[in-house]
Amino acid sequence: MRRVAIVGVGQTKFRTRREDKTHPELAFEAVKKTLEHSGLNINDIEAVVYGSMDPFDGIYRPELWDSTSSGIFKPHMKISTGGTTGLTTALAAYEHVASGLFDVVLAIAVQRVGECADAQSVLNTAVDPIYERHSGVGAIHVASFQATRYMHEFKATEEDIAWVSVKDHKNALKNPYAHIKMDVTVEDVLKSPVICSPLKLLECCPRSDGAAAAIFASEEVAKKIRDNPAWILGEVTISDNYYIGDRPNLAVWDSLALAGRRLYRAVGIDDPKKDIDVAELYSAFSIQEILELEALGFAKPGEGKDYAKNGITFPDGDIPTNPSGGVLCTNPIGASGLIRIIEASLQVMGEASNQVENARVALAHAWGGTLQFHTLFMVSSSKKFGR
């Protein structure tokens, strides 16, 4: 298969409301930074893949208006898959190049969650209007179900889970683009208001405005652009059944585990704990990192709860997760997945603001729907996986 690398990345600063810029101006900010990072100009971009979850933004099909920033008179494709949108946008861009049809493709995701009164109400319109919608269920509610079940099944405490928040917030302090920058203690997390029991305010992601972009290039072109591209080793998506009530066990993310095994098999990963140096996981709520660590083989069932508490997932630990501060500190929903692969790429390029030492292989993850979708990417400083 044709090798593909990420050769340039860029992000805007993320805030609750970016009132200083219009939708396409946000897109422009991300595109400009990405082009500067790659040394390319807009005419070098052969095709564009655009991602967004429209219902938050106060504009339908924003790709039309934002094309003034991302490119006109080009092949321009829109992807939208819920919370995974950013990473499926990356996946589509990757496949544009891997197909052999293009050499240089821009992936961009833009989101203005601040335009809607309440993101959870919007997300509630994604669930079945007859059986589930009346319950008011949104993303935070399904995460609270996960937390409750996990605490019951594995005797986890609220303190165990709170440590994930402490770690992510400390990491975000080193990320110049992060939305929430606070140094918090376990006590701070536990004392913060309960949003949806047992999840507390500091364990829940913010709603962010901003944009992110990345350029995917073929091997021949990538080598000319930079010495340290982030090579794509593999990608996987998976779609589960629709109803949240049909998940076999909310304490175990089995569809993610399946997707992870498929990715590891494709790449040649035997032991993710040893073979993967850093992971950017879509942990919009503290509990989710614990489930993700276990599903992806970084921890055995029930062990994930101890990782943050014991420093294992801190940047200097054995399995660093979310050195960017993660979704818990920055969540422009449809762009959050793209940020995961951008941060993973910066890690293997050796250019991350919160650099993990000797990071050579990085995992990027996003989930979407009501725990329905997962997308995974593996990037590396080497063209092939191998220790």
Place this chain on the structure above:
Amino acid sequence: MKIGIIGIGLTDFRIHKEPFYNLAFEAAKKAVNDAGIDRGDIDSFVLGGYDNLGVGRTIANMYVAPAAGGYLRHEIRVADDAAFALPMACMRILAGLSDICIVVGFGTTSEIPLELVELQSLDPLFYRPTNLSIWAYYAIQKYAYSSKFGVDEERIAECVVRDRKNAKSNPYAFKREELKLDDVLNSEYSVYPLRKLETAANCDGAVALILAEGTIAKRLSDSVVWIKGFGWSNSNYYFEDFERLPATKFAAEMAMKKAKMDSIKAFENYEVMDLVSNHQLMILEALGLADWGKGYEIADSLNLNSSGGALSTNAYGTTGLFLLANAAIKLREGLFDSSLVHAMSGYARRSCVSLLGV
């Protein structure tokens, strides 16, 4: 590498009481049966269609992916007319990531106020406050086109008559009653100078196509329809060139280039997404089949919109894939050897062109 269509499934196209995901299920099941495979043989699910305002539900693929059989499999949704999902599926196969892929398109125009929905796609600062609905914009296009090139209203109205005549014999078409030129010319105005019978017939429906990598396609089917090429493009967000369709021109050029084909006139059948009457002629001209303003001179000499076109069937979100499926059926039936299928969206500023053959 070659890519073939080995299964085709369509629902009826009408105003349905069933939700869009039930329609997607019906189309996917028909396509799977038509291909003679099991849904478990499909490794990738590429969906096409709108969500949010465009279909009345947020994250529409949450519903459609399981309905189409995408259970614990690869799935992605192209948020545009489903014709734009065909290139995405083909690229996945070309990349070697898929052997058998299903493309599913869905549209339920009856559930949404289409004019208001499309209006929300205009920026809130300059265009949206003008209340420029799609029909109002297309009316401007008609006015600009007819005045710039001196094309009579009769020549434009003939496009409706042509489509409806073909729709009569298409069991999948929504509006199948034949119309006379006077019927069109005497129908009331929708937005001057566009008459109601000159606008697309809005309805609901779903389409599914099973695509397979060439070797597998030949093993599984004796009547493969080959995808010879595809191209897609956008054009300037800010309205310009009212009388031309630049996105269509660029999409066609890309498709021809990628297919290494020289003559756009070589196809035996053309399906074009004429959301209004004048689009039919404008598309022919943008494709390069006729000089600007001369589309009417060649329209009757072509096998054009044998499906009845968008003027007869417009399920917002899957109209382009509907045209493509109809072209594929005709190719499989041996009526033609090659087809060019055109789709467009977003106030005609995005276009996708697919080239099919046997």
